[in-house]
Amino acid sequence: MKVIKMKLICCCCALLLLILTPRACQAGNILVLPAEGSHWLNMDILLQDLHSRGHNITIVCSSKSWYIKENASYYNTIRVEVERSLHELMSEKNLSEILEVQKGSLPWMNFLQISVDMFNMFIDVHQLLCDFLSTLLDDQDLMRNLKESKFDLLLTDPCWGVGTILAKYLNLPLVYNVRWLIVQEAHLAVAPSPISYIPITGSGNTDKMSFFQRVNNMLLYLVPQIQNYMVAKLVYQKICDKYLGLDKDFNQLMLDADIWLMRVDFVFEYPRPTMPNVVYIGGFQCKPAKPLPQHLEEFVESSGEHGVIVMSLGTFVSELPADMTNKIAEAFARLPQKVIWRHKGDRPATLGNNTLLVDWMPQNDLLGHPKIKLFVAHGGTNGVQEAMYHGVPVVGLPTFFDQYDNLLRLKDRGAAKIITFATVDKDNNFFEAVQEVLNEPSYRINMQRLSRLHRDQPIKPMDNAIFWIEFVMRHGGAAHLKTESYRLPWYSYHSVDVIIFLLTVALLILFILVRLVLSCCRLCLKRKLKSD
Template sequence: MTSTRNATQFLLFISAVILLWRVGCGGKILIVPFEGSHWVNMDIMIKALHARGHSVDVVRTNQSWYIKDDFPHYKPITVPVVEVFNQDFLNLILKRVFSIERGESSVFSFLSLQVEMFNAMYDMHGIICKMATIMLEDENLMSNLKVRKYDLVLTDPAWGAGILIAHALKLPLIYNVRFATSGEGHLAIAPSPLSYIPITGSGLTDSMTFIQRVKNLICYVIWQAQDIFLIRPQYQAVCNKFFGSDVTYSGLLHSADLWLMRVDFVFEFPRPTMPNVIYIGGFQCKPSEPLPEHLEDFVQSSGEHGFILMSLGTFVTELPADITNEIAAAFAKLPQKVIWKYKGDRPDALGNNTLLVDWMPQNDLLGHPKIKLFVSHGGTNGVQEAIHHGVPVVGLPVFFDQYDNLLRLKEKGAAKILTLAIVDKDDNFLKAIQEVLSDPSYRANMQRLSRLHRDKPVKPLDNALFWIEFVMRHKGAAHLKAESYRMPWYSYQSVDVVLSFLAAAAIITFLSLVFFRLVCLEKCLKIKTNRLNKK
């Protein structure tokens, strides 16, 4: 009995020593995240870092939408702000977007939507610049952050506060990225020929006709104009104030050591990339766990028909009443059970087969053997989870990159897309649901994508953790960064080289002409002299 007790105490002692060693050897990481669904996947990475013994601090505002101040796997650093990017901010944008998208399709409606999105992006980045300014002006806060001696900053570059803080603290910088402030992440760092790289918002694939390439170029110009005239100047003003005008925000954006890209080429169209881009698409996915009892009972009651899952993500909490009723009425005509994440008013047409919920374990439901279909807005997280579990999709995109995400699934035969303009007309929603349910090719194609996605030597999350710790060990990853981001545009595009060749050719041509003219003039003079001598 005594020996057993001693063995148990010894094992506990060894476990404590190992735990303390891990904590002592762990790194210190400062996280500057994005809100909403972006925080959901960042939180998964934070938990994994914490489990490996790293100390994690998270910057949040006092009015944070998702990021709480009482979680054990990170320590919050709260920044007091007046304005904040939250659900109320988004709801105002969504109402205007719904109104524009459901109007008559025309050049005017397209331009109206672009102006609306421009205004929204300008306001959002203005809020973030004010947050960064508050942090940089707070000498006590910045002093405390420096005293902590972090190993690196991990941020989502969809907004730029983390980029500015990393420069102020002179720390290595890693992105958990799909979008940067300047647009889709690849566009900011990798060569992106517009002939086959579709721009977000274009609704195009990597196989384009001439007219589509014209459209793609126009979309690229629009994105560039937004960045150059609306977004970048706001961040540059912060750089000028705190770092001096010789530090450019564009240079800071491009100087990150690693880009942990939340896609892979099972999902994304093939394209050029760079050595410091690490693909971690689907890192948040995991095997499904047992459902809560009430959800399991509801799912099992579906019998052989199975169930449908519907979610429009964290940004879209409700839809216009007529669309909601059309969706509810369509669900009521189906033999499947439906679990619908929705926070708006209860639709009048809601059937007995449909369960409305405020929250649901989406990954566990998508991995359930009775799942038949996922109705999704097309957010990156949901699309990756659908691919991981092999569940076909009916898409209802609203804004940003959602249509483009769904288009990639549609092109691979795994999804059908409806726009807000037609979802409540001619039973379009019901027909789309029935088509995907009845045509086995949708499920077969998505399961093929699932097999490709899973067939990797290293799990995406493990890959992300390795490279984060790699940057800690080596104090950065400068050997993976190309010189291109330091070069002026005329050097990057070799405009100066081409101009020098043209200048050299022009000089040679000019000198040749002068020489030829002088030779001709000399011959003419000799002939003229000879004639005069003969006379």
């Protein structure tokens, strides 16, 4: 009896000690300014995990957001009234123009015109974002409420520049959920990036480049630099000048984040220099598969030994031109596998009985099902990482942005095959590509090897992300991890001034030595003449 009492007393003491011991990080108050589209999908997963750990989440978004729900159990929303939505700018017309460019069937004047139109649309998108931010900052009552809410930090995706400006206006620590910085890959801005072995997005290069590939890499490195400069000067710098003061440079503010949660890892990305405040969370949105809805489970199981192919072209591409759609459907109809295809357009005329069209699919859960044999994907970061996590080989149909380069990293490692929309409706290209990846074992073997490497980490990517967000809350930032390089002018960063100084000193010393030698020679010549 005494032993039981002693055990009860020990248990009570242990419980009391646990209650009284201060927690490492109390529940935080987090302000979020997210991006739209697929960027929101992975931000949403991060927010759900933060909420599950007791943090309070407040989202600032447009009144015409097409993804962010007004009422959700795990975040509060502040909606800013706007006249136009980004979705209106991202029209199907833009996709058709990109497909025409890929086909190479345009005269060069039309190609140039489309390129100019695309850049003008890009400027319009960021101008629309700045209009949204101006409306927010001009609302004095709302801004007073935000300041009085005493947020611990601001979490944003810096493919939009507005979150950075809002953080500086509210004087909040800043954390990025990042892959892109406006138009360039974020590594290029935050860390030293020798372009002799770091491929620029859009170059189609790997980290092993020939001389002419390095020439191409250099030229393509300059394009986003020019675009970033123009967007900063034409759009964002005006907002900085108005609300933060004339002494604030937008490009410097963008680099002044406390923590960069980078949505890649070095199983996927090529090795490159990095910085102490860059935290790699590639695949943080991936998780073990949950049971499928009954109708999908029955369809998958009905595939027998042949298995299932999953096809999805992401957030912005829900349907393709009819000729392409029919060619893809025809290729699927010739296969013994069952197919689940996310497709919202008209039913293809050549659709086979083995193909199920769906408006939405639980992509991660499908890819984790043991009967999935192949993923036909556009190459977005989320889908590529989910395929890698579950070890499913890929046939890639990239459209724009970083999609080709994402797929290229898998292809370079023997886990994917890429075909373009320019050739998808030619002969049997699509059918042969699918057949090759299905029947050649090396694709699945290589992807499963990448999966094992990705999973073999001391800490899960999501836990790593949460730790560093809470770290910033605990310490009011992470200034000790931030480099001073972004404050330096370009000539100081590249030591041009030091090189000029050292060359000047060397030339001066050389000049003095030459003068001394010449003087000695003249003196010797004078003495010789006198002796003669």
